[in-house]
Amino acid sequence: MFEAYFPVGPGLGLEENFLSLDDILMSQEKLPGRAESALPRLAFALGQGAGTGDSIPEGSKLEIPLWLAKGLHDSKRRIISVELPKIYKEAWRTVFSADANVVDLHKMGPYYYGFGSQLLNFDNPENPEIAQTILQTFISRFRRIMDSSQNAYNEDTSALVARLDELERALFQAGQKGLNDFQCWEKGQASQITASSLVQNYGKRKFTDMDG
Amino acid sequence: RGSSSSRSEAKSGRTDLIFLIRFRHCCLLRNQRCLLAYLYDRLLRIRALRWEYGSVLPNTIQFHMSAEEVEWFNRYKKSLATYMRSVGGEEGLDLTQDIKPPKSLYIEVRCLRDYGEFEIDDGTTVLLKKNSQHFLPRWKCEQLIRQGVLEHILS
Numbered sequence: 001m002f003e004a005y006f007p008v009g010p011g012l013g014l015e016e017n018f019l020s021l022d023d024i025l026m027s028q029e030k031l032p033g034r035a036e037s038a039l040p041r042l043a044f045a046l047g048q049g050a051g052t053g054d055s056i057p058e059g060s061k062l063e064i065p066l067w068l069a070k071g072l073h074d075s076k077r078r079i080i081s082v083e084l085p086k087i088y089k090e091a092w093r094t095v096f097s098a099d100a101n102v103v104d105l106h107k108m109g110p111y112y113y114g115f116g117s118q119l120l121n122f123d124n125p126e127n128p129e130i131a132q133t134i135l136q137t138f139i140s141r142f143r144r145i146m147d148s149s150q151n152a153y154n155e156d157t158s159a160l161v162a163r164l165d166e167l168e169r170a171l172f173q174a175g176q177k178g179l180n181d182f183q184c185w186e187k188g189q190a191s192q193i194t195a196s197s198l199v200q201n202y203g204k205r206k207f208t209d210m211d212g
Numbered sequence: 213r214g215s216s217s218s219r220s221e222a223k224s225g226r227t228d229l230i231f232l233i234r235f236r237h238c239c240l241l242r243n244q245r246c247l248l249a250y251l252y253d254r255l256l257r258i259r260a261l262r263w264e265y266g267s268v269l270p271n272t273i274q275f276h277m278s279a280e281e282v283e284w285f286n287r288y289k290k291s292l293a294t295y296m297r298s299v300g301g302e303e304g305l306d307l308t309q310d311i312k313p314p315k316s317l318y319i320e321v322r323c324l325r326d327y328g329e330f331e332i333d334d335g336t337t338v339l340l341k342k343n344s345q346h347f348l349p350r351w352k353c354e355q356l357i358r359q360g361v362l363e364h365i366l367s
Contacts, residue, residue, distance in 0.1 A: 003260070004260035004262075005257055005260035005264075006256065006260075008253070018248075019248065019252050021250075040232065042235060068238055068239075068242075071234070071237075072231070072235065079234070188366065190313075191314065191366075192364050193311075193312060193354055193358065193364045194357070194358075194364070195358055195363075196261075196264035196358045196359070200360065
């Protein structure tokens, strides 16, 4: 129950947290793009050619991670241009506004909210609609997540979290922790001194790589 | 074919290679970010160990720390000790004790593994053998419970 380890959480909005492991994983997700000019020597690095000297012809479609897209992108679109992944486009936005609760957000790229917020960094005319959709989706799903996290005590919750994205899972876990802490207090176990969870974890791993 | 050859080519007029340099720069920054986040997360866990485990780390953990991390841990320990001495009057205040509100002065504990002899305040010693149970002062046991040697039994 007592935890002294507080990892750096993901950023909110347009800024990532530089040191957040969650944001690093999130920015590894790919988005579709297009080469705006021929890109010499990059074919191998971007997974499109066999020889190290091959170039990517102008106009070819690329799939690049978010961190690279942010680094190479500029408003004049001299090197690459980025497109929206399909779940942030018009067609899917209508699905979300119809009923956001049925969507499997984990399958749609597990960082729906974080990645969607980062997309707003690229000047796209649809940005206001994207922002609205992301916000409304969260609002419609939040209530169910909060309720289920506060009512599932000592159960297998894998079915409940299967369709949640990472941000929602973190919220669910926070709710579960609150519930468990309260139950623990009600049972009179709140004053029980417990072994440090860090030690319990380190004890389980046998450090077999010490020999290898 | 290194970054220096691209740079000299770009300077000599091949402007289409400038973006190649930019690409490589993005990759370098990315690697740097990953390394820094990893090292920082390790420090956060090492700091948590001071609070959850105690001021002396077990060998199994210290074995996996770099010399700089051990140094950092020692300095953090010292900082914390200085601060704790400065609050709470003459003797200072051990903030790492009584993390959960205590209900009694003495507690029932069971030994989870063989530890050996353990001295309590009035000079007597207790033999902590696996599965033995004892009624001991709370402030002496707290650290051993956190380290997984003893188990706190509630009546």
